[in-house]
Amino acid sequence: MAISDWPAAERPREKLLERGAQALSDAELLAIFLRVGIVGLSAVDLARLLLTEFGSLNGVFSAPRAAFGKIAGMGDAKYAQLQAVQEMARRALREDMAQTDVLTSPQAVRDYLGLLLRNRQVECFIALMLDAGHRVTSVVELSQGSVNQAHVYPQELARHALHHHASAVIVAHNHPSGRATPSAADVSLTGRLHQGLALLDIRLLDHFLVAGNQVYSFAEHGHL
Structure with missing residues (x-):
């Protein structure tokens, strides 16, 4: 079943907007980043697959480019986006420390x-x-x-x-x-x-x- 067919309260994006990002599981947060799934897997299912493959959310972020690209639906574009998210987090924290x-x-x-x-x-x-x-x-x-x-x-x-x-x-x-x-x-x-x-x-x-x-x-x- 596609996420769009889920009850609104269970959809990751709507859940985040209603209850805040802290209320989401790692798979739900990653699903929002992925935006869409692949044939046979919703974005949440695909997120769970990534978490299983690499062991944790941190494991997904630190996955080598080649290993990340072997997962169905994951390629250089998604890898680049993932690295950009990490770098933005680092820079935001560094700005806080500078002030x-x-x-x-x-x-x-x-x-x-x-x-x-x-x-x-x-x-x-x-x-x-x-x-x-x-x-x-x-x-x-x-x-x-x-x-x-x-x-x-x-x-x-x-x-x-x-x-x-x-x-x-x-x-x-x-x-x-x-x-x-x-x-x-x-x-x-x-x-x-x-x-x-x-x-x-x-x-x-x-x-x-x-x-x-x-x-x-x-x-x-x-x-x-």
Whole structure:
């Protein structure tokens, strides 16, 4: 049965307009993005197929282009639209951080870092440069390494912080393996970055580890 034949209260778009986006399931939200299904499958059915194939909504967003294109009805146009949705979300969150003290909106930082790093296939290390009001002025990718490691040096972070006139810095890296526990090397590096920036009177506010849907704060766990 086509979605247009469903009772109005059960159609994803009408349900969203009536009750808000938070009331929809992952499949219903994805169905609104898809707009139409294919022969034999409604948009909701097709959304459920995608979720089953890639494991989760995040899995759909991070699916490789080739794998995504193998699903019936999915091609480069839909893949491009999906990537655009992610990038718009990242940019919207970054705009929020540029206008607000990140210490008063820590969840926005976590959400942004999650969107930025969780789908990377290799380990990446980035830094958020903050002004005196703790607003994000720029985002710098310091290194990109293998699946297991990205090399970062305190002097490199310090150089970027001075270049961007940062008063404070937040650093973050990802674990493509999905392991949300920092290694001894991660903890040691955090200490060295903190000490190196302190010599320049620049605060290291936090170091976040992104692993899958988890975002681990070094500061909250006493590593800063």
